[in-house]
Amino acid sequence: MQILDGQLVSKATKDELRIKVAQLVTEGKKVPHLAAVLVGNNGASETYVGAKVKACQEIGFKSTLIRLEDDITENKLLSVIESLNEDLDIDGILVQLPLPKHISDEKVINTILPSKDVDGFHPVNVGKMVQGLDTFVPATPYGIMLLLEHYKINTKGMNAVVIGRSNIVGRPVSILLSQSSNPGNCTVTVTHSHTKNLKELCLNADLIVAAIGIPEFVKADMVKEGAVVIDVGITRVPDASKKSGFALKGDVAYADVAPKCSFITPVPGGVGPMTIAALMKNTFKACELKN
Template sequence: MTIIDGKKVAQEIRNELKEKVAGLKSAYGKVPGLVTIIVGENPASKVYVRMKHKACEEVGMNPKIEALPATTSEDELVSLIKKYNNDENFHGILVQLPLPEQIDEDKIIETISPEKDVDGFHPVNVGKLLIGQDTFEPCTPAGVVELLKRYNIETKGKHVVVVGRSNIVGKPVAAMLLQKKEGANAIVTVCHSAANNLSDYTKSADILIAAIGRPRFITGEMVKEGVVVIDVGINRVDAPETKKGYKLVGDVDFDDVSQKASFITPVPGGVGPMTIAMLLNNTYKSFLRKQK
């Protein structure tokens, strides 16, 4: 059994990007810029935004944070996004979700120029993803596919079962692995909460991707021997023995499932670190597209 080390792979990607960004600086005299817009005081969002900012700096890109008060109106946010749509110094625009309730998330996502939509959430980019055109792949699904590639895990003709159909993980990862191309070409089944007997599906998976949001939901008896398991879940569970009083676990019961798996991602240290690495990759891609 191999534990897929997302932390290590993410660091490798960041190292590669650092070199590529240095190359851009000498070729074009400028580097990719990423603006992250955060509205309100959500503590988890603040942590994510800081992590993205730091990772951007580390690879030599130009990051900027726009922190707006929780009372910001939809019109104000729309105006700010439009400003960055027209600012040549920024190649990526990311609006940290969730947004306060007075702001319509769909409208905000649609305001971001598809050319700068490095999260890959704009309907134009979602459509391109589905029909197999070049686009910005959403970061977490892109991280999943990249991990499979870097561990040389064959996907062609394999049965991939995705548990979860969210717009940010389940649906896009299914669409990506379905494409008729290298690193994909899988037979894909997508499950959700209406599945009557989930095990009937998960047991037939060669590759199981769990994006459910329920701690240790997938158990050993739900998978077959030799399965590849990618656990996207990040769940907080009480752990009085730890300093913080809680710990993070995935959607997969790691101790149980790892007895049968051939490859498995841990939580933390699996898919999680890949998300930011893929965001940087998309920002780099956006910069290159702009130069062409």
């Protein structure tokens, strides 16, 4: 069994970007600038946005964090996004999800200019991704593909089972794995809460991507020997032994599943850091395309 070390690959990806940014500075060119919008005080969202801003600093990108109260009106948030769209210095915009219930995710995503949509959630970018065109691929699925690529995992012809069909993880990763590419060329089954024979489907899978949000949902008796397992889940569970008061749990029962796998991602340290690295790649690309 080999661990897919997201921390290591993320660092290598960020190092490559740092060298490219240093080159831009030497040439007197503009460096990428990411604007992150955080609405409210959700602890997990604060952590994710903080990690994204920190990654920008490490690489040499500019970043602007816009904090808004959770009672902000939808119209006011949309006008903040419109002004970021018009700001020539901003290359990428991300709005941290989830948003408060009174705000429509869809309206917010649709307001971001597709050329600045570094999260890759705008329908124009999703459409391009589905067609296999060059675009901003959503950061978590993109990070997973970068990880598979780094470890030279030959996914051609694999039976892949994706557990979860969300717009940000399950659905896009299923599309990417099915594309005629490397990694890719898998035969993909997308599963969800209405799937009847999940255990049998998983037992037939060479590759499992778990994006459910239920800690340790994937048990050892659902995984065949030699499978590749990608654990996207991150759930905070109470843990009095930790200073923070919580531990992070993945969707896979790691201790029991890992010995059966050829490759597996840990939580933390797997898909999470790759998501950040992929977002940074998208932000660099947005700046490159604009300038």
